[in-house]
Amino acid sequence: MTSQRTIATEEDRQYYDTTERVRLKPGWMQGEGQPMPTIEPFLWRWQEVEPLVLKSGELVTPDRDVERRTLRLATPGLDRGTTHTITAALQLLLPGECAPAHRHTPTAIRWVLKGEGAYTTVEGDKCWMEPGDLILTPSWTWHDHNNEGSEPMIWLDGLDVPLVRYLRANFYEPYPEDQQPIVGVAESEKRFASGALRPAWEDHEAPYSPLWHYKWAKTEEALHSLAEIDASPFDDVAMEFSDPATGGPVLRTMTCWAQLIRPGVATRAHRQTSCAVYHVYRGQGYSVIDGQKFEWNEGDFFVVPPWVWHEHANPTGQESILFSIQDIPVLKDMALYREEPYVENAGHQPVTGLFRG
Numbered sequence: 001m002t003s004q005r006t007i008a009t010e011e012d013r014q015y016y017d018t019t020e021r022v023r024l025k026p027g028w029m030q031g032e033g034q035p036m037p038t039i040e041p042f043l044w045r046w047q048e049v050e051p052l053v054l055k056s057g058e059l060v061t062p063d064r065d066v067e068r069r070t071l072r073l074a075t076p077g078l079d080r081g082t083t084h085t086i087t088a089a090l091q092l093l094l095p096g097e098c099a100p101a102h103r104h105t106p107t108a109i110r111w112v113l114k115g116e117g118a119y120t121t122v123e124g125d126k127c128w129m130e131p132g133d134l135i136l137t138p139s140w141t142w143h144d145h146n147n148e149g150s151e152p153m154i155w156l157d158g159l160d161v162p163l164v165r166y167l168r169a170n171f172y173e174p175y176p177e178d179q180q181p182i183v184g185v186a187e188s189e190k191r192f193a194s195g196a197l198r199p200a201w202e203d204h205e206a207p208y209s210p211l212w213h214y215k216w217a218k219t220e221e222a223l224h225s226l227a228e229i230d231a232s233p234f235d236d237v238a239m240e241f242s243d244p245a246t247g248g249p250v251l252r253t254m255t256c257w258a259q260l261i262r263p264g265v266a267t268r269a270h271r272q273t274s275c276a277v278y279h280v281y282r283g284q285g286y287s288v289i290d291g292q293k294f295e296w297n298e299g300d301f302f303v304v305p306p307w308v309w310h311e312h313a314n315p316t317g318q319e320s321i322l323f324s325i326q327d328i329p330v331l332k333d334m335a336l337y338r339e340e341p342y343v344e345n346a347g348h349q350p351v352t353g354l355f356r357g
């Protein structure tokens with residue numbers, strides 16, 4: 001169907017000149033318009049990333065030169081962000097350094113990769129960072145990072161910046177001091193220690209999880225416990241970090257998953273309107289994304305774009321654990337979430353290429 005009209009007469013010409021002058025755009029003259037920028041699946045190797053993260057420590061210093069020392073995972077096809085909704089970056093904080101307190105309307109998550117002796121303060125609550133911990137910095141909460149240890153601290157930052165910018169709702173405020181006052185230590189964690197029981201006298205109205213710190217030991221225990229009895233055919237032993245007050249996702253714009261891919265498992269392919277940024281927390285395996293095989297090792301990162309077939313496999317004899325940040329809550333809240341299973345070939349895509357980066 002083509003609805004485009006041509007300019008045939010002088011009367012037409014006058015009409016279109018006038019619409020242009022008064023800034024009206026005839027929809028029937030628009031043609032195909034601009035194609036959406038595509039997001040390619042991509043993978044970053046820790047082997048290549050880690051030395052560059054460590055080297056960044058010699059180039060810039062937080063507080064002195066920059067607010068945060070971060071390296072963004074820059075997916076081909078995008079000028080900003082890691083996907084059209086999520087930006088993911090690696091942040092390095094050296095011993096004795098402070099990334100000064102500020103707050104912004106974009107929401108952030110930290111997924112701790114390496115190091116010890118550093119903490120993030122979120123609204124006065126001091127959260128010690130250990131590898132495998134998930135720490136939330138919900139929209140407009142004060143946060144600063146401090147390394148009081150003797151090792152470099154590295155974590156993955158995940159923010160909804162591209163979405164918030166698109167919605168023109170990006171606000172930012174620096175705190176008057178480098179560090180905000182510490183009101184308590186691990187308080188949000190202590191309030192919700194079991195992950196299921198919560199203080200009975202409190203109604204929680206905030207549009208995000210009141211628990212801000214999910215410790216690795218509990219995440220790992222939950223994965224192994226679920227693995228004893230059940231798994232998803234598409235994602236194997238996949239668990240969503242949940243808000244203890246609602247049971248829903250921890251944030252309104254992003255959700256976080258921890259996923260155990262058991263030895264020998266090859267999941268079935270599916271596709272969703274949501275997208276994801278993955279980190280290989282443990283083990284080895286591969287994902288087939290849009291027919292391309294992405295072999296991953298511990299520490300690697302990869303992107304699954306929206307509406308692209310993907311499946312994960314662990315052909316090794318050891319367990320693999322994936323962490324991911326996904327924009328599912330936005331799509332679901334807007335009634336735009338769709339999911340489709342790949343039905344041919346017993347749920348597995350034909351592999352047409354190997355990603356070499």
Ligand code: 1HN
Nearest residue numbers: 068070089099143157159161
């Ligand atoms: C930010 O505030 C942090 O607070 C990290 O550590 C990464 C990327 C874009 C915008 C703000 C942080 C960020 C960021």
